[in-house]
Amino acid sequence: MMPERSEKKKRLSVYLDPELMLLLADYADRRAKSRSLVAEAAIASFLTPDADERQEAALSRRLDRLDRNMQRLERDIGIANEAFAIFIRSWLTSTPPLPEAAQASARAQGGQRYDRFLEALGRRLMRGPKLRQEVPEESGQEG
Numbered sequence: 729m730m731p732e733r734s735e736k737k738k739r740l741s742v743y744l745d746p747e748l749m750l751l752l753a754d755y756a757d758r759r760a761k762s763r764s765l766v767a768e769a770a771i772a773s774f775l776t777p778d779a780d781e782r783q784e785a786a787l788s789r790r791l792d793r794l795d796r797n798m799q800r801l802e803r804d805i806g807i808a809n810e811a812f813a814i815f816i817r818s819w820l821t822s823t824p825p826l827p828e829a830a831q832a833s834a835r836a837q838g839g840q841r842y843d844r845f846l847e848a849l850g851r852r853l854m855r856g857p858k859l860r861q862e863v864p865e866e867s868g869q870e871g
Contacts, residue, residue, distance in 0.1 A: 742767070804860045811859065 744752065756766045821836055826834050 805861055807863050818861075 752763055752766060759766070773782075824868045
């Protein structure tokens with residue numbers, strides 16, 4: 729319970745690790761509050777009976793956010809894997825092997841085409857849309 733304002737505050741000297749002191753100073757400066765006020769609020773929060781519940785709720789929110797991020801990543805990786813598999817199957821089905829005499833020329837042309845592909849990929853990544861935005865949400869999920 730916080731002391732009444734009519735009571736005079738008591739002084740407490742505390743030693744903090746340098747890193748913790750920097751964090752305290754930075755937090756206080758960003759919020760334009762005194763270090764003492766920030767430290768007092770932190771101690772009060774720590775000593776409040778519901779502090780454990782608040783910490784658990786905050787942790788639960790973070791875990792939920794991480795879980796949603798993981799689900800999006802799994803979906804995106806699944807889309808990329810399927811797109812790559814479709815491309816490889818199509819390419820292998822439609823591309824006949826080259827005769828030995830044409831392979832050197834094809835390698836050189838392939839390098840140039842690959843460079844153009846990387847340029848196009850870079851442009852798409854910069855401007856979008858991303859493939860994951862073009863694929864409907866339910867298409868990337870397994871039932």
